[in-house]
Structures are given as C-alpha cells and as structure tokens.
Amino acid sequence: MKTYYGEWMLLMVTMLAALSWLFSKYALLELPPAGFIGVRFFIAALLFLPFACPQLKHLSNVQLKNALTVGICFSLFQFLWVQGMNHAENIGEGAFIVSLSMLLAPLISWTLFRHRLQYMFWFCLPLAGGGLFLLASETGLAFSQGNGLFLLSSLMLATFFVLNNQFSKSVPALSLATIQLAMAGLSCGVFSLGFETWPQTVSGAAWGWVAANIFLATGFRYLLQAIGQRRSQITNAAIIMILEPVWALLLGVALLSEVITWQKALGCFLILTALFVYRLQPQEQS
Numbered sequence: 001m002k003t004y005y006g007e008w009m010l011l012m013v014t015m016l017a018a019l020s021w022l023f024s025k026y027a028l029l030e031l032p033p034a035g036f037i038g039v040r041f042f043i044a045a046l047l048f049l050p051f052a053c054p055q056l057k058h059l060s061n062v063q064l065k066n067a068l069t070v071g072i073c074f075s076l077f078q079f080l081w082v083q084g085m086n087h088a089e090n091i092g093e094g095a096f097i098v099s100l101s102m103l104l105a106p107l108i109s110w111t112l113f114r115h116r117l118q119y120m121f122w123f124c125l126p127l128a129g130g131g132l133f134l135l136a137s138e139t140g141l142a143f144s145q146g147n148g149l150f151l152l153s154s155l156m157l158a159t160f161f162v163l164n165n166q167f168s169k170s171v172p173a174l175s176l177a178t179i180q181l182a183m184a185g186l187s188c189g190v191f192s193l194g195f196e197t198w199p200q201t202v203s204g205a206a207w208g209w210v211a212a213n214i215f216l217a218t219g220f221r222y223l224l225q226a227i228g229q230r231r232s233q234i235t236n237a238a239i240i241m242i243l244e245p246v247w248a249l250l251l252g253v254a255l256l257s258e259v260i261t262w263q264k265a266l267g268c269f270l271i272l273t274a275l276f277v278y279r280l281q282p283q284e285q286s
Contacts, residue, residue, distance in 0.1 A: 006231030010240045013225045018247030020217035021091045022255060024082070027209035032196035033082040038189025039210055041078065044218045045182035048174065055175035066167035067176050071183035073160035077153050078184045079191070084149030090258045092249025093135060096268045097150040099245045102275055103128050104158035113166060120281045128274035134267030177222065238279040242272065 027036050059067070081098065088094045103125055109115040132151075136143050143151060168176050192198075229237050249268065252258040260268075 004232075004236075006228045007233075007236050007240060009224050009228030010232055010237055011243070013221055013228060014241060014243040015247050016217050016221040016224070017244040018095070018251055020213060020221070021085070021095060021248045022251050023209045023213045023217055024085050025088070025091055025256065027206055027213065028082075028086055030199060030202050030206040031210070032192055032198060033086040034079060034188040035192035035196055035198060036210065037078050037082045038185050038187075038192050040185070040213050040218065041181045042185025042189055043214050045178055045185055047214070047219055048178040048181060052172075052174045052178040055172040056178065059171070059175060063171045064179075067171050067179045068183070070160065070164045070168050070176070071180045073156060073163055074180045075184040075187045077156040077160050079188055080149055080153035080156055082188075084146050084153055086146075087144070087149060088146035089144055090146075090252060090260070090264075091256065092245065092252040092258060092260065093264060093268065094147060094150040095245035095248035096271045097132070097135065097147055098154045098157065099242070099275060100128055100132065100151075100271065101154045101157035101161065102242075103278060104155055105161040108155075108158050109162045109165075112162060118278075118281055120278055124274040124278040127277075128271050131267040131270030131272075131274065134263050134270065137263070173226070181218075235280070239276065242275045242279060246272065 024036070031039075084094060085091070103121070106115070106117055106121055107125070110117050135147065164176075232240075245268070249260065253260060
C-alpha cells in the first residue's frame with residue numbers, strides 16, 4: 001500500500017474531479033452558470049491567498065504577465081465548461097469530450113510553437129476522432145448544444161495546458177493557481193452580474209453543493225493532486241488521471257439516471273483507448 005501511496009491519492013483525485021461534475025449539476029439547478037463559477041473560484045482563491053501572498057509579492061512584471069495570460073485561458077475554459085454543464089443532457093458523455101483536451105494540446109503546441117508531435121499521436125488522434133463521431137452521429141452528425149460547448153471548452157483547456165507549460169514554468173505554483181482561480185472567479189462573477197438573472201432565494205442545499213465544490217472538488221482535490229504527483233511515477237500518474245470521465249459516466253448513470261446507448265458507449269471507449277495509448281507513450285520511450 002505504501003509503495004503506491006501517491007497513486008492511491010491520485011485515484012482519489014479523479015473521483016473528486018468526477019464528483020465536481022455531479023456537484024456542479026446540482027448547484028446549477030438554482031444558480032446561474034457564470035455566477036456559480038464566479039462564487040466557486042473567487043472563494044477558492046481567497047482560501048489560497050494567505051498561503052500565496054509571500055510569493056505574489058515577489059513576482060516580477062514578466063511573471064505576472066505570464067500568469068495573467070494563462071489565467072485568461074483558464075477563465076474562458078471554465079466559462080465554456082459551465083455553459084456546457086447548464087445545457088448538458090449527459091455529464092459522463094461531456095466528461096469524455098472534455099478529456100479530449102489531452103490529445104488536442106500536442107496539436108495546439110505544434111501549431112503555436114512547432115513542438116514536435118510524437119509518432120503515436122497520429123494513431124491516437126483518428127481513434128479519438130472516431131469516438132467523437134459516434135457521440136455526434138446518433139443525432140444526425142450534430143452535437144447537442146451542451147456537447148458543442150464541451151468541445152469548445154476542451155479546445156480552450158488544451159490551449160490552457162500549452163500556454164501554462166510554455167509561459168508559467170518560472171511562476172511559483174501556488175501563486176499561479178491563486179491568480180488563475182481569482183481571474184476565473186472575478187471575470188465570471190462580473191459577467192453574471194451584468195448578464196445573468198439571479199433567483200430571489202437560493203436554498204441551503206444549493207449553497208451546500210457550492211461549498212462541496214469549493215472545499216472538496218477544488219481545494220482538497222488540488223492539494224491531494226500536488227502531493228500525489230510528487231509521490232507517484234509520472235507514467236502511473238498520467239494513466240490514473242484518465243479515469244475522471246469514467247467515474248463521471250458511472251455517477252451520471254447511477255445518480256442522474258442518464259442513459260448511455262451502445263453507440264455512445266463505444267464512442268467513449270474509443271476516446272478512452274486513445275488517451276490510454278497516448279499516455280503510455282513515455283513508458284514505451286523509456
């Protein structure tokens with residue numbers, strides 16, 4: 001057990017990430033989408049702030065500029081993701097679409113910075129594309145509004161991964177995370193105040209789902225992830241992190257009575273296989 005301590009922690013991280021989909025779905029029954037993200041990430045940023053303050057004070061102008069640039073991408077991703085959640089018919093299906101960001105990131109990295117693509121990428125991309133085709137073709141080669149927004153959010157998440165890797169290596173992790181959370185919270189909060197309608201009353205249950213998102217699915221999850229990644233082998237960690245959409249799919253079926261047809265199940269399986277094979281690549285190279 002102790003040998004795989006980090007791996008077990010990362011497995012818990014994937015479960016918490018999947019629970020975030022469920023918590024968010026319940027919270028959105030009463031809260032406006034951008035407003036929910038605004039509250040969730042602004043409070044999360046406040047929780048991180050006391051610990052990040054010493055680092056934030058010593059950031060150079062270049063470091064701050066890089067952190068803000070990456071924060072913009074993170075904010076756009078969260079905005080698109082929560083809009084997708086608001087229209088989603090199936091959170092498990094959406095989780096698999098968002099997970100495509102792992103394969104889109106190398107393509108964006110090659111486009112923007114001419115980073116070399118691994119040979120296995122060209123096998124995995126059409127495999128994932130086949131899975132995406134199966135998810136869309138059941139409705140006449142057209143995505144539902146929710147899944148279309150999830151696909152856009154996947155593209156933005158991939159862009160975030162690339163820019164985060166390119167520009168933020170010199171920025172301390174805690175201060176970077178705090179800036180990203182604060183930007184998502186503030187930008188979505190301002191949008192919500194200007195363009196969304198808030199209910200006159202919000203039940204305690206809805207605020208409970210928000211609190212679960214803040215403390216469990218954000219704060220505790222990222223703490224576990226930081227510790228788990230430090231104590232696990234990189235290839236094991238990469239493969240374990242693929243499990244998030246699997247848990248989300250199971251939660252959707254078990255608790256939200258979502259229906260997965262054989263065609264959609266096959267599409268999810270192809271996407272999962274593509275991610276798994278691509279993540280195995282570092283192990284093969286070693």
